[in-house]
Amino acid sequence: MQQPYSLKKRLIIYVSVFSMLLGCLLVFSAYRIALEEINEILDAQMQNLAERVAEHDPQPIRSEFDQHKRYHEEDLFVDVWTYQSNAHQTHQLKLLVAPQPKAGFYTHSTQQDEWHTYILPLADRQIQVSQQESVRQHLAAELASSMFIPYLVFIPFALIALGWLIQRSLNPLEKFKKELAKRDAFELSPISQMPYPEEIAPTIIEMNQLFERISLSQQEQRQFIADAAHELRTPITALNLQMQILLQKFPQDDALQNLSKGLIRIQHLVSQLLSLAKQDASVFELERKQHFDLKQVATNCVEQLVHLAMQKDVDLGMEQQQSIALYSLEPTVHSIIFNLIDNAIKYTPAQGMINVSVFEHAGQAVVQVEDSGPGIDPAFYEQIRKRFYRIYNHEEIGSGLGLAIVDKAAKHIGAELEFSKSETLGGLKVSLQIPLSES
Numbered sequence: 001m002q003q004p005y006s007l008k009k010r011l012i013i014y015v016s017v018f019s020m021l022l023g024c025l026l027v028f029s030a031y032r033i034a035l036e037e038i039n040e041i042l043d044a045q046m047q048n049l050a051e052r053v054a055e056h057d058p059q060p061i062r063s064e065f066d067q068h069k070r071y072h073e074e075d076l077f078v079d080v081w082t083y084q085s086n087a088h089q090t091h092q093l094k095l096l097v098a099p100q101p102k103a104g105f106y107t108h109s110t111q112q113d114e115w116h117t118y119i120l121p122l123a124d125r126q127i128q129v130s131q132q133e134s135v136r137q138h139l140a141a142e143l144a145s146s147m148f149i150p151y152l153v154f155i156p157f158a159l160i161a162l163g164w165l166i167q168r169s170l171n172p173l174e175k176f177k178k179e180l181a182k183r184d185a186f187e188l189s190p191i192s193q194m195p196y197p198e199e200i201a202p203t204i205i206e207m208n209q210l211f212e213r214i215s216l217s218q219q220e221q222r223q224f225i226a227d228a229a230h231e232l233r234t235p236i237t238a239l240n241l242q243m244q245i246l247l248q249k250f251p252q253d254d255a256l257q258n259l260s261k262g263l264i265r266i267q268h269l270v271s272q273l274l275s276l277a278k279q280d281a282s283v284f285e286l287e288r289k290q291h292f293d294l295k296q297v298a299t300n301c302v303e304q305l306v307h308l309a310m311q312k313d314v315d316l317g318m319e320q321q322q323s324i325a326l327y328s329l330e331p332t333v334h335s336i337i338f339n340l341i342d343n344a345i346k347y348t349p350a351q352g353m354i355n356v357s358v359f360e361h362a363g364q365a366v367v368q369v370e371d372s373g374p375g376i377d378p379a380f381y382e383q384i385r386k387r388f389y390r391i392y393n394h395e396e397i398g399s400g401l402g403l404a405i406v407d408k409a410a411k412h413i414g415a416e417l418e419f420s421k422s423e424t425l426g427g428l429k430v431s432l433q434i435p436l437s438e439s
Helices: 005-054 087-092 133-169 171-183 201-249 255-278 294-311 329-348 402-412
Strands: 077-082 104-109 113-122 127-133 289-292 315-321 326-328 353-361 362-369 416-421 428-435
Touching: 005 077, 005 113, 005 127, 005 133, 005 416, 077 315, 113 133, 127 133, 133 255, 171 428, 201 255, 289 353, 294 315, 294 329, 294 353, 294 362, 326 329, 329 353, 329 362, 402 416
Parallel strands: 315 353
Antiparallel strands: 077 127, 104 113, 113 127, 289 326, 353 362, 362 428, 416 428
């Protein structure tokens, strides 16, 4: 699998390499320009020197060349020789060029170096001024390097500044990433294009279109669940009523008893599916916050479910009661507490115990439901928040939706749901922590 790469690092590397190549190109260009300028200046100097020597009726002069000495741009070799010099003499004078009919610049090579020579022929003699090509090349290289040194000194600072500019230019991508990271799984609202550059606009448009398609798909899914649950509730309720009539006539029939329990489970599942559909359809947004007493809401939930606990021979009661004024969504809080107690009754065996407590702790209102049931392994605390997840070693048959509905409702009101083992009853302890806020 190909590893992801950093666009910022790539840009910095590419720009750094480009800057170095550009520096090399600048050095080469500076060298060529400097060499041309040096040739022009020194050629004029050599021509002027030869003409001045010719004006003073020069006598034959032979220059001396020391191959161990390094010469500079001001060092010129002046030779004056007569045409009567024999070929052997000409050969011995390494710098001399054969007689030329026309004045001008000539280039020739010797064992020591390549030479650039200006020749001025006279009637009976020839004047030539010579200079090493390497001298000019060294001078051009020195000039080019002196131009490149400032570039070399400032290029690290330029690259640092360029890296900062690249990072600053890529900040919109980082902000875009953070905006997406802040969204939860159900946040499908369109992303605004205003704070981002136009290069990201096509990506934002495609993502908004994707969000729209996902939203439509989820809406169809939620509508299907709501419609199915609503259509099933009426016939199941009718069947349950008919089953109660049959049980009154045949109370000892085991098959009817099992069928009645199955219908009750189906009815409970349909009820939970309706609750789930309402949550997904954002019914919460229709509710308004109001002031209420949290203890009173919890007491109402206990009173509504006490008959169900008595049928199962479970002792359900309020242990710690503290009046807490809360400003939140009362129907949602009631639904959470109701489902937590209902879930505890379902998994608590006969002659068990369930305690409901309401108190304030660390600036939060806490509703605590603990039971004497089998409890849940801590490894499954996060799993039971998921829809349709069930722990199969539990004897009670359920749908796996109860705690998922409760967890989502708790997140909607800004509350937290925590699971732990009950120290007093030995079963599961569920703590609903609701932040206290003023109107």
